[in-house]
Amino acid sequence: xxxxxxxxxxxxxxxxxxxxxxxxxxxxxxxxxxxxxxxxxxxxxxxxxxxxxxxxxxxxxxxxxxxxxxxxxxxxxxxxxxxxxxxxxxxxxxxxxxxxxxxxxxxxxxxxxxxxxxxxxxxxxxxxxxxxxxxxxxxxxxxxxxxxxxxxxxxxxxxxxxxxxxxxxxxxxxxxxxxxxxxxxxxxxxxxxxxxxxxxxxxxxxxxxxxxxxxxxxxxxxxxxxxxxxxxxxxxxxxxxxxxxxxxxxxxxxxxxxxxxxxxxxxxxxxxxxxxxxxxxxxxxxx
Ligand code: ADP
Ligand code: ZN
Numbered sequence: 445x446x447x448x449x450x451x452x453x454x455x456x457x458x459x460x461x462x463x464x465x466x467x468x469x470x471x472x473x474x475x476x477x478x479x480x481x482x483x484x485x486x487x488x489x490x491x492x493x494x495x496x497x498x499x500x501x502x503x504x505x506x507x508x509x510x511x512x513x514x515x516x517x518x519x520x521x522x523x524x525x526x527x528x529x530x531x532x533x534x535x536x537x538x539x540x541x542x543x544x545x546x547x548x549x550x551x552x553x554x555x556x557x558x559x560x561x562x563x564x565x566x567x568x569x570x571x572x573x574x575x576x577x578x579x580x581x582x583x584x585x586x587x588x589x590x591x592x593x594x595x596x597x598x599x600x601x602x603x604x605x606x607x608x609x610x611x612x613x614x615x616x617x618x619x620x621x622x623x624x625x626x627x628x629x630x631x632x633x634x635x636x637x638x639x640x641x642x643x644x645x646x647x648x649x650x651x652x653x654x655x656x657x658x659x660x661x662x663x664x665x666x667x668x669x670x671x672x673x674x675x676x677x678x679x680x681x682x683x684x685x686x687x688x689x690x691x692x693x694x695x696x697x698x699x700x701x702x703x704x705x706x707x708x709x710x711x712x713x714x715x716x717x718x719x720x721x722x723x724x725x726x727x728x729x730x731x
Contacts, residue, residue, distance in 0.1 A: 448495035448541075449723035450486065451548065452476070452502035452531070454523055459486060461493045462724045466559065469493075471720075478525040479534075487538045498535055498543040499726025501551025501719045506531070508546065508589055516545050542730040550587050551722030552712075553580025556672045557587075558725060560713035565669040569662050570712070571596055572675035573655065577622040581666055588666075597622035601657045604650055609633040625654040627677050643682055651677070652686035659691040659709060663699060674712040684709065 516532025
């Protein structure tokens with residue numbers, strides 16, 4: 445059985461065909477242009493390499509409500525060419541196979557939960573800290589969707605007294621996680637790209653503090669056995685010990701079973717392919 449996967453991003457589309465053991469047999473990357481240009485190229489790839497089901501992890505927002513008339517569509521994205529685009533119907537119609545859509549971060553969370561850093565656990569959270577901050581919650585062996593899907597990046601945080609930009613930069617909320625701790629938020633606050641900030645810059649302690657507030661809130665709300673932190677900003681590996689220590693400080697001994705956080709707050713195991721492999725897993729679940 446061959447399974448198709450699309451990791452649909454704002455700048456590139458990564459396509460793959462895998463066997464049921466998750467071995468990738470074919471892979472192709474295309475630039476994301478308009479749907480009129482890019483979708484036929486993607487369809488041609490899967491016509492050349494036929495698959496029995498297709499999984500898509502996409503930039504959002506996407507409509508994941510099966511009873512909605514726009515189920516499987518990209519909805520109010522700022523990427524205007526893709527606004528209200530019927531992603532799932534386009535592939536199902538052209539390829540005649542079932543297609544399963546989820547958000548890009550949920551696809552990555554599924555991969556990390558089932559095959560990566562959270563393997564064999566029933567409860568974990570995957571968070572990407574990059575251009576935005578997004579999180580997928582894997583609870584009792586399945587991704588949480590609920591009302592739509594969790595928006596971990598927009599949880600409200602308590603401002604740090606030393607933060608020179610405590611309201612952050614989210615256009616919707618003052619003081620939300622993404623607004624204070626995404627890569628672009630760091631760049632706006634300090635006037636230099638997060639990549640260029642030296643390891644001893646106060647930016648990192650502040651970043652670790654905000655991500656630790658997030659970890660504390662996740663621990664208190666969804667009780668994850670692991671919090672997996674990925675994305676461009678987390679490639680600064682010195683953040684991990686800082687976040688573990690600060691999370692323990694914030695918890696203040698309240699959760700008795702957490703004595704140390706080395707195994708609790710960890711990097712992803714399948715980087716950079718978590719999203720793509722997660723899309724294969726979505727295809728595997730298609731019926
Ligand atoms: P995206 O979120 O767009 O999929 P990334 O996860 O690479 O992509 O996130 C991009 C953001 O992460 C940018 O704001 C960039 O400044 C930041 N970033 C990327 N690499 C690093 C790095 N090595 N150190 C610190 N920040 C980084
Ligand atoms: Zn926000």
